[in-house]
Structures are given as structure tokens and as C-alpha cells.
Amino acid sequence: MTEDTLVPDVITAPSPRERARIALSTARRRTLALADCLSDAELTAQHSPLMSPLVWDLAHIANQEDIWLVRRAGSRPGVRPDLDPLYDAFRHPRADRPALPLLDPAQTRRYLADVRDQALDVLAAIPPGDGFLFGMVAQHEQQHGETMLATHQLRSGPPVLNAPEPPPAAVDVSRLPREVLVPGGPFSMGTSTDPWALDNERPAHTVDVPAFWLDTVPVTNAAYQEFIEDGGYDDPRWWTPDGRLHRERARLTAPRFWFRDGGSVWLRRRFGHVEEGPPDEPVLHVCWLEADAYARWAGRRLPTEAEWEKAARHDPATGESRRHSWGDTPPGPEHANLGRFHLQPAPVGSCPAGASPLGVHQLLGDVWEWTASDFQPYPGFMAHPYREYSEVFFGPSYKVLRGGSFATDPVACRGTFRNWDHPIRRQIFAGFRTCRTAEDND
Structure with missing residues (x-):
């Protein structure tokens, strides 16, 4: 089966199998677009010790798909099991990967294509159920697409990427309040029902969040x-x-x-x-330490992860937690700046249709937002399908980011999605907003 046989990208209420096909196809087009604009020399070069050579990312994407879709979901021998140690992200630090005997760009592209052919055959032959493994692999590839885009930002040389469309025009935000009051009380954080939610987003649990004031838009x-x-x-x-x-x-x-x-x-x-x-x-490309310093200078603080999610998902009129800030419908360009469409954040106040029920804007898309919280498991957490996806990162070494960026694909962006990184990281597409605790007379 080839990519040409896939269903169109726009479909009404796709089945789990169709949704998986669309997600895999979309991710692969993005991956190849980020590679095909560069020479073989640039694909094999290391543009920063913080990042892998892009050719490593490409083969790692194929290797994960081989492991989880061809071998695990399809119970097949696999395309290249011998490559597992070479493309194990935990075995080789990024700075050391250029010295490895990596596949060259042509070999890597063949590996990607061969794995994808078998993965699509598996998808066609088995009952996909909720399609979790296929959704996990599609999200993994999109996450590496964002990592590859960060490598593009770090490379020197003339531009090779073009945005499909220019960003929206500036918006008059004088009509918006500077901050929004998020009422105190319990809400349902996380999810137990989203079929493609990852293990660190689970399970849903009740959190009581005191009232606080949150910036209406991200810091500019x-x-x-x-x-x-x-x-x-x-x-x-x-x-x-x-x-x-x-x-x-x-x-x-x-x-x-x-x-x-x-x-x-x-x-x-x-x-x-x-x-x-x-x-x-x-503002973009600031680390957690810079965001925290700015918040202190402004007489405010960074929101906790629970505060951020309550502001993004809780509907006080119904008491329910939405999938996205605007509701449960899939993201469109009117809701959020996602999917590398503009290659930069949109002006604050853009995408008003994506505002939360309380009137907070741009909680999804544009910039990942640093929170005050360490990356920790939720009560009742269970590692799935392997410990190394989330569990090994729990602890005070990582801070949580929420909301996705302009570089994040919608398949890997929702109100429950959790990202994490070291508090010194700046190459990622991260910004922030600030908050303050509400006083009794507010």
C-alpha cells in the first residue's frame, strides 16, 4: 500500500482506521518537507550539540514505527530490527550521534518508505480498535517534526523554509482586559476517555484550584x-x-x-x-528561568500546570472540561495557530474563536507556555505502552509546558497534552503568560 491510496485529509467523522491513515500521512509529508529542502551534507551535519543530525531523526522516526506498528501491532518480524540499538534515543546522547554509523540519507529514505508500506498493510489488515498505537506513532513523528524545525532554526545559512501564508494582521487588543479571573473550585484535570491521549495525560482526576487572575494573552x-x-x-x-x-x-x-x-x-x-x-x-525562545524572572519583575508569577489547564478547559457554565479551549471540535485556523502554517506566532488577540469560556486567548498554539510545575505523574498514573515515554522524566529536573506552538501539529495539541523540558532550554518554541493569586475582595 502506498501513500497515494490514503483517504483525503479532509473527512467528516473519520473512523479510527481512517483517522490513523490521515495522521500518518500528514506527519510523513511534514517530515519529508523538512528534509527535502536540505542537501545531504546538511542532513548529516550536526547544526548544534543540542540537536541530532536530521538524518538521525528521520531514521529514528522509521525505527519507532517499525517497533510499534510493524512488530507490535502487526506481529511481523520487522524491517530492520538490527537498527534498534543505533536509533535508541536513550542509548546515545544527541551530542554523540554524529559519530555513530548512521544510515546515509538515501538509505534512510528507503527505510522510511519500507516501514511505512508495511505499517499501512498492518493498518488495513487488523481491527484498529481505538488506534492508540497508530495515534502514538503519528504524534511521535509530529513531535520529531517540531524538533527538526528547531534544528532548522539553529542551522546557519540562507533560508530554505517558506510559510504557506503570512501571519494575520495585528489585532487591536485594547478591547480585551489585561487579565481574566478564573474562579476557584474543583475541575476535572487530565483525561480517561481520549483514545489518543498519552499515558502522562491520564487518568482524569479532580483538582481544586483557588481563584486566580491570568493574563488574557501571552507576554509579548x-x-x-x-x-x-x-x-x-x-x-x-x-x-x-x-x-x-x-x-x-x-x-x-x-x-x-x-x-x-x-x-x-x-x-x-x-x-x-x-x-x-x-x-x-x-515572545519566543525564552527558558523557564527567564520567564520566572520576568514574572517576578512584573509582580506576578507563572501559573501552575493545574491553573493553566483549568483556564484552558473548564467551562463554568456546565462544570465540564472541554478537549480544547473552544470546545470539542477539531482545531481549525480560526481557533489556533498550529501546524507550521505561518512559521511564527500570530499577533496576540488573533484567533478569537479559540478563546476559552472565560475569555482567555491563544491558550493553544503560537508558543508553548512555561508553567511553574515540575513534570510529575497524575494520581493513578500507569506507564503505557513503555516506561521510557514519560515515567523516566518525572521529577524536578523538568518543567511542564502547555498549549503547543505554531510548530505543533493539531494531532499533538489538546487541552490535556503535556510537554516538558529542562528549565534552561531556549531553542524550543516556548513563551509564557503570567498570573496572580486572587484576593478575597476580587
């Missing part, structure tokens, strides 16, 4: 520049001890990829383009 480039100009990076009052130490060691003075033009204007590099950062666009 203009607002963050005020923090810089006020000496925020140099004032120890706003930084934790770990933050001060890292700021000094890493010589942080602005978001990653920002630099001055020799005067007072801040420029940024975005996928090879040098430009002024739009002032009303959510």
Missing part, C-alpha cells in the same frame, strides 16, 4: 523588551539562585536569536531571515 515581545530595558537581566531580585548562576554562565541578555543592530533596535533571526520582532507577537 514589546512587554519583554521593557523587562530588558529596565535592567531585568542584571537585577538579582528577579532571579532564583539557579537562575542567577545560569544567567551568568550562559551570559543571557535577551531571548535566544535576539541581537541589536548596533543601536537601540532589537532584531531576531528566524529560520535564516533577519528581521525586527513584531512588538505584538508572543
Whole structure:
């Protein structure tokens, strides 16, 4: 079976099998688009010690599909079981992968195609049930697509990527309140019913969240520049001890990829383009330590993960938790800036149809949002289908990010989806919003 036999990307109420086919096809087109625009030399180069050579990502994608769809779901011998050790992400740190005997780009593309042919045969031959393994693999490939896009951002050289459409025009946000009150009380966090939810999103459980005020929109480039100009990076009052130490060691003075033009204007590099950062666009490429320092400078704090999810999903009129901030319908461009459509965040206030019931905007898409919370399991967590997906990352070394970015595909973005990374990471497409605890007289 080939990609040409797949059902169209737009389908009404697809069956689990059709949904899996669509998700796998969409992910593969994106993967190849991110690879085919580069020479073999660029695919095999390591553009940053933080990232793998892109050819490793490509073969790792194929290897995971071979393991979970061909061998596990299909009970077949597999295409290349001998490659499992080579493309095991836990066995080889990213910085060491260029020295491995990796498949070359041509061999890697054949490996991708051979695995996909067998995976589609498996999908056609077995009852897919809810399609979880197929959904997991499609989400895995899309997540690596976002990682590959981050590698594109780190590479030097002329631009090779073009956005399908320019970002929306700036929006007048003066009509929006600066912050929104999220009432206190219990809500249902996580999910026990979403068939493609990953293990760390499960199970649904009740959390009682006190009332708090949350920024209506993410923190913008203009607002963050005020923090810089006020000496925020140099004032120890706003930084934790770990933050001060890292700021000094890493010589942080602005978001990653920002630099001055020799005067007072801040420029940024975005996928090879040098430009002024739009002032009303959510700030991007800041680590958790920077976000936390900004929040302290602003007299506020980062929301907890539970606060973020309540603001995104809880409908006070019904008491229910929605799948997305706007409801349970799949994301469209009117709801959120997802899927690499603009290659940058949209101006704050864009996509008003995606606002939450309480009126919080852009909770999904544009930028991953740092939260105050460590990555921990939910009560009743059970690792599935393997420990290394989530369980080995639980603990204080990782902070939770929520909401997805412009680079996140809708299949890997929902109100319950949890991302995590080290608090010093800046190459990821992360920003933030702030909050404050509500007072009794609010």
C-alpha cells in the first residue's frame, strides 16, 4: 500500500482506521518537507550539540514505527530490527550521534518508505480498535517534526523554509482586559476517555484550584523588551539562585536569536531571515528561568500546570472540561495557530474563536507556555505502552509546558497534552503568560 491510496485529509467523522491513515500521512509529508529542502551534507551535519543530525531523526522516526506498528501491532518480524540499538534515543546522547554509523540519507529514505508500506498493510489488515498505537506513532513523528524545525532554526545559512501564508494582521487588543479571573473550585484535570491521549495525560482526576487572575494573552515581545530595558537581566531580585548562576554562565541578555543592530533596535533571526520582532507577537525562545524572572519583575508569577489547564478547559457554565479551549471540535485556523502554517506566532488577540469560556486567548498554539510545575505523574498514573515515554522524566529536573506552538501539529495539541523540558532550554518554541493569586475582595 502506498501513500497515494490514503483517504483525503479532509473527512467528516473519520473512523479510527481512517483517522490513523490521515495522521500518518500528514506527519510523513511534514517530515519529508523538512528534509527535502536540505542537501545531504546538511542532513548529516550536526547544526548544534543540542540537536541530532536530521538524518538521525528521520531514521529514528522509521525505527519507532517499525517497533510499534510493524512488530507490535502487526506481529511481523520487522524491517530492520538490527537498527534498534543505533536509533535508541536513550542509548546515545544527541551530542554523540554524529559519530555513530548512521544510515546515509538515501538509505534512510528507503527505510522510511519500507516501514511505512508495511505499517499501512498492518493498518488495513487488523481491527484498529481505538488506534492508540497508530495515534502514538503519528504524534511521535509530529513531535520529531517540531524538533527538526528547531534544528532548522539553529542551522546557519540562507533560508530554505517558506510559510504557506503570512501571519494575520495585528489585532487591536485594547478591547480585551489585561487579565481574566478564573474562579476557584474543583475541575476535572487530565483525561480517561481520549483514545489518543498519552499515558502522562491520564487518568482524569479532580483538582481544586483557588481563584486566580491570568493574563488574557501571552507576554509579548514589546512587554519583554521593557523587562530588558529596565535592567531585568542584571537585577538579582528577579532571579532564583539557579537562575542567577545560569544567567551568568550562559551570559543571557535577551531571548535566544535576539541581537541589536548596533543601536537601540532589537532584531531576531528566524529560520535564516533577519528581521525586527513584531512588538505584538508572543515572545519566543525564552527558558523557564527567564520567564520566572520576568514574572517576578512584573509582580506576578507563572501559573501552575493545574491553573493553566483549568483556564484552558473548564467551562463554568456546565462544570465540564472541554478537549480544547473552544470546545470539542477539531482545531481549525480560526481557533489556533498550529501546524507550521505561518512559521511564527500570530499577533496576540488573533484567533478569537479559540478563546476559552472565560475569555482567555491563544491558550493553544503560537508558543508553548512555561508553567511553574515540575513534570510529575497524575494520581493513578500507569506507564503505557513503555516506561521510557514519560515515567523516566518525572521529577524536578523538568518543567511542564502547555498549549503547543505554531510548530505543533493539531494531532499533538489538546487541552490535556503535556510537554516538558529542562528549565534552561531556549531553542524550543516556548513563551509564557503570567498570573496572580486572587484576593478575597476580587
